[in-house]
Amino acid sequence: MATGKRGLPPKSEGRGDFSAVQPDPSQVGGVAEAPFLRLPDPTTLFTDRAARFDELAADHPLGAYLGFLATIVRAQAACVAALPAPAPVPADSVSLRTGQGLPPIACDQIAGNADFAATLEWLLQTLDLTAAPEQARATLAGLRAMAPADRVLLAADIIEGSYAAELVAESLFLAAALQVHLARLAITIDATAITPPAGSTCPVCGGAPVASLVVGWSPANKARYCACGLCGTLWNYVRIKCTVCAETQGIKYFTLADSDAPASDAPDEPATIGVETCGACASYIKHMQQHADERMDPFADDIASFALDLLAREQSFRRGGINPLFLSF
Numbered sequence: 001m002a003t004g005k006r007g008l009p010p011k012s013e014g015r016g017d018f019s020a021v022q023p024d025p026s027q028v029g030g031v032a033e034a035p036f037l038r039l040p041d042p043t044t045l046f047t048d049r050a051a052r053f054d055e056l057a058a059d060h061p062l063g064a065y066l067g068f069l070a071t072i073v074r075a076q077a078a079c080v081a082a083l084p085a086p087a088p089v090p091a092d093s094v095s096l097r098t099g100q101g102l103p104p105i106a107c108d109q110i111a112g113n114a115d116f117a118a119t120l121e122w123l124l125q126t127l128d129l130t131a132a133p134e135q136a137r138a139t140l141a142g143l144r145a146m147a148p149a150d151r152v153l154l155a156a157d158i159i160e161g162s163y164a165a166e167l168v169a170e171s172l173f174l175a176a177a178l179q180v181h182l183a184r185l186a187i188t189i190d191a192t193a194i195t196p197p198a199g200s201t202c203p204v205c206g207g208a209p210v211a212s213l214v215v216g217w218s219p220a221n222k223a224r225y226c227a228c229g230l231c232g233t234l235w236n237y238v239r240i241k242c243t244v245c246a247e248t249q250g251i252k253y254f255t256l257a258d259s260d261a262p263a264s265d266a267p268d269e270p271a272t273i274g275v276e277t278c279g280a281c282a283s284y285i286k287h288m289q290q291h292a293d294e295r296m297d298p299f300a301d302d303i304a305s306f307a308l309d310l311l312a313r314e315q316s317f318r319r320g321g322i323n324p325l326f327l328s329f
């Protein structure tokens with residue numbers, strides 16, 4: 001695993017500056033609490049992620065696929081720069097949904113939404129997959145030929161959590177467009193209106209987590225966050241607690257270093273990435289020590305650590321999170 005072995009360009013300025021989109025952290029005894037939410041910064045989210053994919057692709061068994069995804073993520077970054085910001089989620093819609101305990105972004109911000117249709121169209125038409133495998137080029141050509149309204153409806157299914165088995169290849173491109181649109185939409189919402197979710201899905205868009213991170217930024221140092229697989233929001237989540245069934249008993253951790261040894265009960269092992277398993281529902285999620293390497297990305301590092309998925313499956317655990325960039329695994 002790549003953990004700080006090669007020099008990446010420094011993180012884009014502003015990545016750590018989320019004060020403008022966060023509720024004021026409450027003060028307890030003069031010490032700031034970890035904020036409940038960290039909304040994404042679309043201007044740096046995809047450029048940083050593409051750099052991480054590029055870094056991890058070198059000398060990796062999945063290097064070709066990681067490099068292919070770097071191409072897609074760079075197109076996502078270019079899309080953010082090229083298209084005007086989407087129209088904000090109407091305040092009355094936000095208050096209506098949050099008043100019912102629901103995330104403010106819903107399927108109806110996708111289906112029939114002209115800004116999302118434009119984002120999807122731009123990505124599909126701009127992506128240059130000349131160096132990609134023939135299957136990927138054929139999938140892209142098929143989506144380009146599809147009626148825009150039809151492919152928007154397919155994408156709307158994804159935000160509902162429905163990934164059709166026969167559309168796994170298409171879902172990669174549809175989810176890429178969703179990630180761009182939803183990250184930009186998320187920052188139009190007044191973060192103070194968003195309430196903690198009852199379950200373990202994204203409080204902004206209802207998406208499933210892709211992975212969990214122990215972060216290193218202030219004032220949340222060493223706090224745990226779940227990373228949304230769609231809009232990119234991070235939300236604070238109690239440590240040693242299953243992200244699928246919320247059980248707190250029977251949670252264990254292992255890393256590749258433990259692969260020949262019994263699972264550890266200690267969540268703070270020195271490895272930067274491991275797996276959190278739940279004995280109650282037999283699910284697992286990647287657990288990343290991002291505080292030890294700020295370049296870690298929940299999507300790229302999840303895929304690059306596929307050996308952990310193999311180990312988890314050997315132990316009969318099923319994947320608890322969803323990585324829309326790696327659905328076929």
Ligand SMILES: [Zn+2]
Pocket residue numbers: 202203204205206207228229230231232233
């Ligand atoms: Zn989300």
Ligand SMILES: [Zn+2]
Pocket residue numbers: 242243244245246247278279280281282283
């Ligand atoms: Zn569980």
